[in-house]
Amino acid sequence: MDKVIENWDKILQTVKADYDVGDVAFNTWLKPLKVYDVRNHVITILVPSEQVVLINLLNKKYKLLLQVTICEITGMEECEVKFISPDEAPKKEVSSYDNASASTAMSDIDRRCEEAHLNPKYIFDTFIVGNNNKFAQAAALAVAESPGDTYNPLFIYGGAGLGKTHLMHSIAHYIIEHDENSKVLYVTSEEFTNELIETIRNGNNSAMSKFREKYRNIDVLLVDDIQFIIGKESTQEEFFHTFNSLHSAKKQIIISSDKPPKDMEILEERFRSRFEWGLIADITLPDYETRMAILHKKEEMEGYNISEEVIKYIATNIKSNIRELEGAFNKVMASSKLEKKEVTLELAEQALKDIISPNEQKVITPDYIISVVAEHYHVTVADLCGNKRSSKIVMPRQIAMYLCRDIIDTSLKTIGKNLGDRDHTTVMHGIEKIENELKVNDNLRNSIDTLKKKINPQG
Numbered sequence: 001m002d003k004v005i006e007n008w009d010k011i012l013q014t015v016k017a018d019y020d021v022g023d024v025a026f027n028t029w030l031k032p033l034k035v036y037d038v039r040n041h042v043i044t045i046l047v048p049s050e051q052v053v054l055i056n057l058l059n060k061k062y063k064l065l066l067q068v069t070i071c072e073i074t075g076m077e078e079c080e081v082k083f084i085s086p087d088e089a090p091k092k093e094v095s096s097y098d099n100a101s102a103s104t105a106m107s108d109i110d111r112r113c114e115e116a117h118l119n120p121k122y123i124f125d126t127f128i129v130g131n132n133n134k135f136a137q138a139a140a141l142a143v144a145e146s147p148g149d150t151y152n153p154l155f156i157y158g159g160a161g162l163g164k165t166h167l168m169h170s171i172a173h174y175i176i177e178h179d180e181n182s183k184v185l186y187v188t189s190e191e192f193t194n195e196l197i198e199t200i201r202n203g204n205n206s207a208m209s210k211f212r213e214k215y216r217n218i219d220v221l222l223v224d225d226i227q228f229i230i231g232k233e234s235t236q237e238e239f240f241h242t243f244n245s246l247h248s249a250k251k252q253i254i255i256s257s258d259k260p261p262k263d264m265e266i267l268e269e270r271f272r273s274r275f276e277w278g279l280i281a282d283i284t285l286p287d288y289e290t291r292m293a294i295l296h297k298k299e300e301m302e303g304y305n306i307s308e309e310v311i312k313y314i315a316t317n318i319k320s321n322i323r324e325l326e327g328a329f330n331k332v333m334a335s336s337k338l339e340k341k342e343v344t345l346e347l348a349e350q351a352l353k354d355i356i357s358p359n360e361q362k363v364i365t366p367d368y369i370i371s372v373v374a375e376h377y378h379v380t381v382a383d384l385c386g387n388k389r390s391s392k393i394v395m396p397r398q399i400a401m402y403l404c405r406d407i408i409d410t411s412l413k414t415i416g417k418n419l420g421d422r423d424h425t426t427v428m429h430g431i432e433k434i435e436n437e438l439k440v441n442d443n444l445r446n447s448i449d450t451l452k453k454k455i456n457p458q459g
């Protein structure tokens with residue numbers, strides 16, 4: 001056990017060097033893996049939840065390479081590598097021996113990134129730089145290299161699904177990796193609001209002091225989608241004081257929004273001027289070359305080999321949003337797997353017929369709503385469509401049902417079909433559950449509000 005744990009970093013680095021694994025593939029696939037247990041030559045490896053759907057790929061591409069390298073480095077005669085998802089890790093044992101082992105294997109940096117709720121895939125290495133975002137990327141890197149120094153605050157703005165969150169997480173990852181003492185906190189403005197609502201509801205001073213300590217006693221604060229605090233008075237007030245306190249202590253603040261401060265019509269002047277103190281960087285729509293590069297990177301990271309014709313078809317037709325571009329790519333791949341057919345132009349056209357409309361009007365589909373909800377709650381689309389019953393998955397699943405009905409009036413049957421072939425009565429129950437909860441739960445109302453604006457910013 002100890003030998004595998006002790007040498008885990010070395011094992012991964014050796015696989016990388018000996019088998020020519022590129023940086024992006026390494027950071028995406030190998031780096032997040034943790035040793036969970038070693039027994040009778042079986043090495044159980046914990047796969048992070050976002051990658052669970054891709055366990056097949058790990059088995060196909062990396063299992064053998066890991067087995068050979070583990071034997072080489074530890075001197076074991078033979079071993080069997082087994083990948084498991086966090087859900088399969090037996091709960092009882094996690095709290096004792098194996099948990100200690102797993103956390104030993106997890107580096108301090110990984111732990112801090114996980115605590116900061118950062119998506120391991122959102123790093124500078126996986127961010128494609130094009131004409132649409134090169135200024136924002138350069139500004140982000142400059143801030144990451146010397147936080148609190150040059151541009152404070154950094155204000156990144158742009159339309160939905162264009163990479164603001166990816167860039168913010170990249171900054172946070174970079175700072176955590178390069179400064180072991182830095183205290184970095186990433187929140188969406190929705191999380192900030194919900195936490196404040198909860199604190200106010202508790203109604204005691206110590207809860208409020210705790211909240212303030214959490215947000216004011218840090219080195220870097222990243223607040224995503226600040227536009228959602230507009231009009232929420234207590235949240236604005238609290239954020240204003242948080243901002244002032246951090247800024248005057250020369251702590252770095254990074255904010256994202258869908259518009260520049262000057263166009264945020266009902267933003268109070270005191271915020272507008274503060275947001276303009278530092279640097280404002282925009283991200284615009286990606287051009288054709290950038291869309292192609294993003295699809296190629298996705299193809300490389302997920303280990304596919306798709307014809308150029310199909311990639312061009314997707315890049316030519318999906319122009320407005322990178323989240324949709326990725327969604328279209330995923331849909332084509334899922335269709336090929338489901339129908340057990342090769343990825344051809346014909347298959348892509350068929351798979352995307354609901355998304356690519358002839359008159360180029362933006363179409364909101366149930367699939368798109370499901371993907372936005374999945375991303376928002378840090379779960380995968382496969383989780384929402386699958387059978388897991390943990391509350392972390394059930395609630396977002398019911399929210400997806402509710403939003404499909406509420407925004408595009410999808411029939412119960414179609415919602416069920418899109419969410420893993422569920423029965424219409426299950427869907428009806430899910431929707432009712434959310435409707436009832438909305439009557440009494442401020443946090444949920446706030447979250448649904450945010451999701452609706454994300455899905456249909458013009459709505």
Ligand SMILES: Nc1ncnc2c1ncn2[C@@H]1O[C@H](COP(=O)(O)OP(=O)(O)OP(=O)(O)O)[C@@H](O)[C@H]1O
Binds near residue numbers: 126160
């Ligand atoms: N330049 C890029 N290179 C690679 N992937 C990108 C790039 N820009 C965006 N993406 C991907 O597109 C998806 C959507 O990006 P992201 O969530 O960062 O958008 P956003 O601007 O924060 O959207 P929203 O305003 O709706 O929250 C993510 O999966 C992200 O990794």
